[in-house]
Amino acid sequence: MAILPITVYGDKILRQKTQPVQSVSDDLIVMIKNMLDTMRNAKGVGLAANQVGINKSVFIVDLKGVEGYEKFRPMIFINPEIILHSDEKVVIEEGCLSLPNLRADVERSKMIKIRYLNTDEELMELEADDFLARVILHEYDHLIGKMIPDRVAEDVKSKLQNELKLIKNREVDIDYPITQL
Template sequence: MAILPITIYGDKILRVHTKPVPEVDDSLIETIQNMFTTMRKANGIGLAANQVGLNKKLFIVDVSPVEGYEKYKPVVMINPEILYQSDELTVMEEGCLSLPDLRADIERSEKIKVRYMNTDENVVEIEADDLFARVILHEYDHLIGKMIPDRVTEDLRKVLQKDLIKIMNREVDIDYPITQKS
């Protein structure tokens, strides 16, 4: 499996509403396998297709490396739709492979319901909570062009501005491949 370069904050593909996936074919399966390889190399627990430069409405999640979530299976969500988000909100620190070395407290719904197509082209509906729900919502944000800076207060965004500029200029110390500055 190939390790794909990850797109970094400032790349236009991260700001688009991704296009639905019409069908699952061998090429898409290979892409998904490469996404899992890439995500694991970068020590991530979620990765959206546009984070590897693809305008596709799909993401992967694997929270099993996190203590307490070992029983969770990796999941591929194609053309996901968020059907429900609870009014109960929690704040947790989040990071993002497209924002290396940047972390921020983000408020999200504690529980969600999501519908998606799996790699067998079956439509699935699941309920998720806690970290699993948070990662799904984070990755879903990518599919609609949103990132961590869009979820923080204006004051915090100003504080993060220097770090965001460094990231855009590829002034980051990471051990996974990233796209070149365009």
């Protein structure tokens, strides 16, 4: 498969609502496999299609390398919809492959329920909590054009401006390919 360049802050596609998948084709399966390879190469736990420049409502999650999730199998979410958020919120520091070297505390629901299609085009529902819920919500945000800076308080956002400028200008030291200006 292929390692794809990851889109970073400043790339317009990250701010657009993604388009629904009409059907699961062979091309889509290849794209998903490339996304998995790309995510693993970058040592991520999730990746949305628009993070590799593809305007499709698809994201993947693989927590296998995370302590406590060693038996986890990669999950593919096609045309996902969050159908339930818990009122209980948790604040935890997050990072993002499209925001290299940037980390910020983000408040998210502790538990969610998501509806999505799998690669067999079966409608699925999943209840998730804790870290899995957080990763799903983070990747879902990408599909609706949201990123970490949109989920933090204004004072935190203003403190991130220098880092965001460096990322936008591709002035970051990372070991995975990103899109170029």
